[in-house]
Amino acid sequence: MSPVIEVDEVAKGYDLPGGGRLTAVDRVSLSIATGETYALVGESGCGKSTLARMAAMLTSLDAGEVRWSGQPVSQLRRAGLRAVRDHTQVVFQDPAAALSSRLTVAEAVAEPLRIQGRTGSRPVADLLDAVGLDRSMGRRYPRELSGGQRQRVVVARALALDPKLLVLDEPVASLDVSVQAQVLNLLSDLQAERGLAYLLIAHDLAVVSSVADRIGVMYLGQIVEEGPADEVVARPRHPYTQMLIASVPAFTPGERVARPAVLGDPPSPAERRTGCAFASRCPAATDLCRETEPVRRLLDGVAVRCHHADGGAPSSREVPGTLAR
Numbered sequence: 001m002s003p004v005i006e007v008d009e010v011a012k013g014y015d016l017p018g019g020g021r022l023t024a025v026d027r028v029s030l031s032i033a034t035g036e037t038y039a040l041v042g043e044s045g046c047g048k049s050t051l052a053r054m055a056a057m058l059t060s061l062d063a064g065e066v067r068w069s070g071q072p073v074s075q076l077r078r079a080g081l082r083a084v085r086d087h088t089q090v091v092f093q094d095p096a097a098a099l100s101s102r103l104t105v106a107e108a109v110a111e112p113l114r115i116q117g118r119t120g121s122r123p124v125a126d127l128l129d130a131v132g133l134d135r136s137m138g139r140r141y142p143r144e145l146s147g148g149q150r151q152r153v154v155v156a157r158a159l160a161l162d163p164k165l166l167v168l169d170e171p172v173a174s175l176d177v178s179v180q181a182q183v184l185n186l187l188s189d190l191q192a193e194r195g196l197a198y199l200l201i202a203h204d205l206a207v208v209s210s211v212a213d214r215i216g217v218m219y220l221g222q223i224v225e226e227g228p229a230d231e232v233v234a235r236p237r238h239p240y241t242q243m244l245i246a247s248v249p250a251f252t253p254g255e256r257v258a259r260p261a262v263l264g265d266p267p268s269p270a271e272r273r274t275g276c277a278f279a280s281r282c283p284a285a286t287d288l289c290r291e292t293e294p295v296r297r298l299l300d301g302v303a304v305r306c307h308h309a310d311g312g313a314p315s316s317r318e319v320p321g322t323l324a325r
């Protein structure tokens with residue numbers, strides 16, 4: 001399947017108030033195909049939302065390129081850009097913040113259509129059906145809904161313009177655990193019905209592992225491991241992924257050797273560093289790790305940025321054209 005979106009070596013930094021610059025996203029590449037869920041996981045502050053905003057064209061890139069159906073977005077003209085924006089919709093963590101308190105549910109869902117000059121009650125009723133909300137909910141205001149219902153409204157509004165890609169930035173993080181699975185199941189059903197591509201972001205690997213096709217693990221602005229979801233969960237190759245998985249009780253069956261949960265805090269992304277970004281927290285770090293940045297290598301279909309991921313000497317099997325400085 002050809003990719004809907006390709007993010008190619010994108011980077012983004014922010015100026016620090018006291019001078020200097022923080023690298024939030026450091027040369028990241030990924031692509032997502034029609035009907036595919038790419039889950040991006042990593043601790044808070046690792047750059048997930050910045051990457052999401054670049055993919056959704058809500059913020060500029062310092063470097064790199066985003067391609068839409070193979071076309072560089074930077075080369076699109078106004079009409080093309082508008083089409084890509086309509087086809088890329090974003091769902092954020094907090095549905096209360098995303099919805100205006102002054103609009104009814106029906107008005108909120110109809111808003112993107114109204115802006116395009118399309119009206120009528122039929123599409124709104126269909127969209128409420130699609131997200132499992134009773135049509136009578138259309139007359140309510142956001143404050144009269146539960147968190148889960150509000151997030152369904154946000155999803156209905158995101159579907160109004162028939163998108164091809166949904167960027168879901170921690171879409172269930174603000175919801176009760178009992179509601180999280182319902183909303184994730186809804187998203188899965190909608191994807192199957194509509195062939196949507198998802199960039200699904202979470203700080204919690206357990207939340208996304210069951211719905212993801214592929215998983216990218218992000219650490220300090222870089223994707224340190226990426227591969228098929230089953231494979232990444234069953235055989236994490238990067239020590240950071242191993243720590244993330246060990247910290248989820250449900251993922252730690254009795255037979256697996258106990259591993260420490262994630263140790264300490266990540267260093268500030270503003271800090272200058274040499275070598276591997278994870279070396280300061282890695283139980284397996286060697287002098288090589290502290291001195292030389294690992295390149296991205298492919299190990300049985302899984303891309304890993306770790307000198308020791310294959311358990312031995314650094315490999316020379318670099319992925320061409322990516323990430324080598």
Ligand SMILES: Nc1ncnc2c1ncn2[C@@H]1O[C@H](COP(=O)(O)OP(=O)(O)O)[C@@H](O)[C@H]1O
Pocket residue numbers: 014015022023024042043044045046047048049050051269
């Ligand atoms: N608008 C901004 N101005 C300055 N720094 C920012 C801004 N947005 C994010 N950052 C910083 O960039 C890094 C990545 O943030 P973010 O992309 O929000 O990570 P995540 O979504 O994984 O928590 C953090 O160190 C954060 O403090």
Ligand SMILES: [Mg+2]
Pocket residue numbers: 048049050169
């Ligand atoms: Mg975020």
